[in-house]
Amino acid sequence: MPEGRTLLEIYQLLLARFGSQNWWPAETAFEILVGAILTQQSRWSNVERSIRNLRETGLLEPETLSRLPLKELEILVQPSGLYRKKAVRIRSISEYLVERYKGDLNMFFGRNVEAIRDELLLLEGVGRETADAILLYAGAKPVFVVDAYTTRFCRRFGLTEEKAYERIRTFFETRLPLDVNLYKELHALIVQLCKQYCKTKPFCKECPLSHSCDRSFDSEHS
């Protein structure tokens, strides 16, 4: 750990600097689940348009989406890109939830976390990150979400050189208390930090982790 800081200390630092992120404000768990698909490889501002389309047409429920013709769904989710793929994904997940759980998300999430995760991973278009985002933000399960920012963050600040998804997830989960809200916030804070300070050059004076940043940058290019 850089400068002897623990992950928890880094979290507190980021929280003090950026404040609570309160990520993923949504009206329902299903909305988060749909959003998790839509946000794949696209910007949140674009996802919001799609979500708005779905909400305004009153279709943002498993039953209705499971019956909506694919062509119509494609048009609604078009703003978030990769829209043909995403329409199929959202359709099939909706169908699955309806057939298997009567569209009841409480029933779906009311089981062993690993069982839910395995089930999510069987769905078309749900990989590890999407599954974990759904578990954490929609199901309030203590699963740490690893995305491109998280991996970059780890490498950039010299936390770990691990690249494999599960190993990075384990890295976080074994160093943090089992706290859903903490997992949500830290993930969001890492994204916030990276967006603001990590895409361009190092030596960002205002970066809350600037000391570690500069240090790890030397090693990053050697």
Added chain:
DNA sequence: ACCCAGGTGGCCC
């Protein structure tokens, strides 16, 4: 005009 964003699955070695 180009490059990328809160990935995934298929195909190759």
Added chain:
DNA sequence: GGGCCACATGGG
């Protein structure tokens, strides 16, 4: 297990 590709819109 890793590297490369298609998928696609809107913003910088």
